[in-house]
Amino acid sequence: MAPHGPYQTGLYSRKDDIYDESRLTLMSDLREALHHNQTELYYQPKISLATGKVVGVEALIRWHHPDRGWVPPIEFVPMAEKTGVIKHLTRWVVDQALNDLKELHALDPALTVSVNISARDLSSPELVGLFETRTKRNQLNPEQVIIELTETAAMDDPHRGLSALNELTAIGLKLSIDDFGAGYSSLSYLKKLPASEIKLDRALLQDIESSEGARMIVETAIRMGQGLGYQVVAEGVETEKSARLLNQLGAEMLQGYWICSPKPLHELQAWLEVERKA
Ligand code: C2E
Ligand code: CA
Ligand code: CA
Ligand code: CA
Numbered sequence: 159m160a161p162h163g164p165y166q167t168g169l170y171s172r173k174d175d176i177y178d179e180s181r182l183t184l185m186s187d188l189r190e191a192l193h194h195n196q197t198e199l200y201y202q203p204k205i206s207l208a209t210g211k212v213v214g215v216e217a218l219i220r221w222h223h224p225d226r227g228w229v230p231p232i233e234f235v236p237m238a239e240k241t242g243v244i245k246h247l248t249r250w251v252v253d254q255a256l257n258d259l260k261e262l263h264a265l266d267p268a269l270t271v272s273v274n275i276s277a278r279d280l281s282s283p284e285l286v287g288l289f290e291t292r293t294k295r296n297q298l299n300p301e302q303v304i305i306e307l308t309e310t311a312a313m314d315d316p317h318r319g320l321s322a323l324n325e326l327t328a329i330g331l332k333l334s335i336d337d338f339g340a341g342y343s344s345l346s347y348l349k350k351l352p353a354s355e356i357k358l359d360r361a362l363l364q365d366i367e368s369s370e371g372a373r374m375i376v377e378t379a380i381r382m383g384q385g386l387g388y389q390v391v392a393e394g395v396e397t398e399k400s401a402r403l404l405n406q407l408g409a410e411m412l413q414g415y416w417i418c419s420p421k422p423l424h425e426l427q428a429w430l431e432v433e434r435k436a
Pocket of ligand 1: 306337394395419420
C-alpha cells in the first residue's frame with residue numbers, strides 16, 4: 159500500500175539525489191563549459207525612477223548545452239552549489255562580468271555591475287581576493303561592483319556569512335539583498351548585514367495591479383527598507399502599470415522585462431546606445 163513511485167524507495171528519493179549519475183554528468187559538463195567559455199553572461203539593466211536612466215546591469219549566467227540545449231540557471235545553479243562546482247562558476251562569472259563592465263564604461267563610466275553569489279561562496283577563502291584582483295586588473299572602482307545575495311543565503315551560516323560580507327564591503331564593494339520578502343529571514347539579522355540595496359522579490363509585486371492589500375505590503379516593505387537605509391529595487395516589472403504603481407509606492411529603481419530583458423553584452427551595448435540618444 160505504500161504509494162512509492164518507480165524512483166522512490168522509502169525515504170530515499172532518486173529525484174533528490176545529487177549523486178544521481180545524470181546530475182553528476184551535468185556538473186562535469188558544466189565544469190567543461192566554464193573552462194571552455196561555453197557559458198555566457200546576459201545583462202539586464204536597472205533604471206533609476208528619479209532620472210529614468212540606466213544605473214547599472216545585473217549579470218545572469220546562460221548555458222547552452224551541446225545536447226540538452228539551453229539549461230536554465232535554476233536547474234544548474236542549485237546543483238552547482240550542492241556539488242561545489244559553484245566555486246568555478248562564480249570565478250568565471252566575476253572574471254567575465256568585471257571585464258565586461260570595463261567595456262560598458264566606454265558608453266557610461268558611471269554604470270555598476272551586479273553579480274549573483276551563493277551562500278557557499280561566502281565560505282570560500284578565495285572570494286574576497288577574487289573580487290579584489292579582478293577589480294584592480296580592470297581598474298574599476300569597487301563601489302561600482304554590487305554583490306547580490308539572497309536573504310536565505312546570507313542566513314545560511316550567519317557568523318561566517320557576516321564576516322565574509324564585512325570583508326567584501328570593507329574593500330569597497332556594495333551588497334544587495336536579493337529576493338527580499340521571499341523568505342522568512344529575521345529582520346534583526348538582516349539589519350546587521352552591510353547592505354546598501356534590497357531587491358524586492360517578484361512574488362511580492364505579482365498582484366499590485368489588482369490588489370490593494372498587495373500594494374500595502376509592497377509599500378510597507380519599501381518604507382521599511384528605506385528606513386533601514388537601503389535603496390529599494392523592484393525587480394520583475396513586466397508592465398507599465400506596475401512601473402507606475404511602484405514609482406508611487408516609493409521604489410527607487412526598477413528592473414524587468416518591461417524595461418529590457420537580459421541580453422548578451424553586444425546587444426545590451428546597442429540597446430544602451432539607443433537609450434542614450436532617446
Ligand atoms: P535572480 O537573481 O532573482 O534573477 C532574476 C531572474 O528574473 C532572472 O532569471 C531574470 O532573467 C528574470 N527576470 C528578469 N526580469 C523579469 C521579468 O520582468 N519577469 C520575469 N518573470 N522574470 C524576469 P534567470 O536569469 O533565469 O536566473 C534565475 C536565478 O538563477 C537568479 O535569480 C539567480 O538566483 C540564479 N542565477 C542566475 N545567474 C547566476 C549567476 O551568475 N550566479 C549565481 N550564483 N546565480 C545565478
Ligand atoms: Ca539577482
Ligand atoms: Ca531576485
Ligand atoms: Ca531568485
